[in-house]
Amino acid sequence: MRQFIQGIAENSHYQATHLLQILRQIQSRYHYIPEAAIEQLSGLLNIPRTQIIGVVEFYSFFHLAPRGQYELLISDSITDHMLGKKDLFDYLAKKLDVAVGEVREDGVVSLDNTSCTGMCDQGPAGLVNGLALTRLDQSGIDKIAELINQQKPLDEWPEELFQVDDNIYKSGLLLNQQIEQGAALRSAFKRGIKETLKEIDYSGLRGRGGAGFKTAIKWQFCSEEQQTERYVVCNADEGEPGTFKDRVLLNAYADQVFEGMTVCAAIIGAKQGFLYLRGEYLHLYDKLQSILEQRRQNSLLGNNILDTGLDFDIEICLGAGAYICGEESALIESLEGKAGIPRNRPPYPVTQGYLGKPTVVNNVETFLAAAGIAVNGSDWFANIGTEKSKGTKILSISGDCARPGIYEYPFGTTIQTILNDCGADDVLGVQVGGPSGTFISNQEFDRKLAFEDLATGGSFIIFNSSRNILDMVHNFAHFFAHESCGFCTPCRVGTSLLQKQIDKIVEGHGSAGDVVALEELCQLVKNYSHCGLGQTAANPILTTLERYPDLYQSRLKEISFEPGFDLDGALETARRMANRNDAGAHLAQTDASGSRPVASLPPSMAVGE
DSSP states (O other): OHHHHHHHHHHHTTTTGHHHHHHHHHHHSSSSSSHHHHHHHHHTTTOOOHHHHHHHHHTTTTOOSOOOOOEEEEEEEEEHHHTTHHHHHHHHHHTTTTTTTTTTTTTEEEEEEEOOOOOGGGGEEEEEEEEOOOOOOOOHHHHHHHHHTTTOGHHHHHSGGGGGOOOOOOOTTTTTTTOOOOOOHHHHHHHHHHHHHHHHHHHBOOOSSSSOOBBHHHHHHHHTSOOSSOOOEEEOOOTTTTTOHHHHHHHHHHHHHHHHHHHHHHTTTTTTEEEEGGGGGGGHHHHHHHHHHHHHHHTTSSSEEETTTTTEEEEEEEEOSSSGGGHHHHHHHHTTTTTTOOOOOOOTTSSSSSGSSSSEEHHHHHHHHHHHHHHHHHHEEEEOOSSSSEEEEEEEEEEESSEEEEEEEETTTHHHHHHHTOOOSSEEEEEEEEEESSSEEEEEEOOOOTTTTOSSSEEEEEEETSOOHHHHHHHHHHHHHHHHOOHHHHHHHHHHHHHHHHHHHHEEEEEHHHHHHHHHHHHHHHOOOSHHHHHHHHHHHHHHHHOOHHHHHHHHHOOOOSSSSSSHHHHHHHHHHHTSSSGGGSSSOOOOSSSOOOOOOGGGGGGGG
């Protein structure tokens, strides 16, 4: 072990910023992070062992105790549940004779849940030793169990178990055009770097990750910082359940994404770039490394790119299972080899980002669009969309539709148009933007895809009338509670309380007061959390509670009143004395729900009458 640890630390130049990548290699080899490895790394990287343990405990793909030689993780996303995940999961556990969350006695296999794997268009899905498994069914599980029990190496498993399709059903401005390798850079240098920034400005391109900040302004701010050391970061950590467009873009359009990053580097004066690739996309890693190497050989990366004097290269960093790292400052912390805890802002990354230096962080789709604009000019992009939302948006569509997959639409397209295209019938509602987005009912399908109406990072989950929306809310509440980084109390405690409160209501144990308390808790979590995760964690509850209050009310328990003794019988003596036995001389006992009598004394027999 010592020789192995020494080797990977040496290959990482003993830099603490590479801790995440080093730990990934150790986890892959030993299926956990041994104490001896932590001690050795502490000395080699000159960082406290407690810091290393903190990083290991933060990311869900790292473990301090041994896992199975085959680490099986099955996606617990709502879209997987809609495809029968629960029954398949139980079947798999029985087939492998392993309890959920445990390692089998022989140490061969471990089984657990994981958050969304970015395969929502081809679920139920999972991971085995980090590699994607798609379209799981009983026959596939039978085959997987057989291969594991035979201890077959993964490279001998049938390829169809790992097949990941792009499923592009509708192409538009960006997906219709594969630009020639190097074309964006040549166009940018021919036009002039400052003029290219102006073209990106005139195009109206805004960040495609969901926030919608204007891309040219971000790049300009970064370029104007006095420090000469700057960085470009592509955020490919799309952990939002229901989102998988970045997976497709990196599989089919990676050259153009890298080209967009390089154009950005030329504009801001950066020499180093990073692609932060979510850990669930391990299957793309080797392919992306090959594309980067090809670009270096073609003088599109490295020193003196295209003889322009530009020096720039890109490094791929794999995440390790933490939704919060999709937030740009948490992502930067992770790039630096730390736990992905969001930073206080300001300062923003454009002034103090990676290693405290000016850094541009943009989404995969944003860099793809920037490369297209560099080639085709601003009008090509700006002439499509709405006044405030230029260009197109790429959607990841999943759930109850005939054709789940990737669709590209001009901004301003109605939700009904999108539903028609993907074959969605009898729709109850749509979750736009993932759990952190907005749930819209079937009375709102005339609304439009746009920053000024329905903004989204790309997730589009459809629910038909056979679904119970509270199942979605329940799933999302558990997701946020699990993925909270724990940094701030409103999110750490609040998401846990939201989860418990939703559990109580969904299971039929809630009262009207619990719904009131739920709403109040939602507002606290939304208004006082440190970062976007907490600030949006209550959205699934708030948006569904607004549209379907009766659905919540229908799950509340019936509160009944049962007197401790027979009140009406106790008045028998009074009835005899008054010589009355009519209906008005008897007690009527009904509670607030009307389900059981409540004591009501006839006026003529009341005290003082």
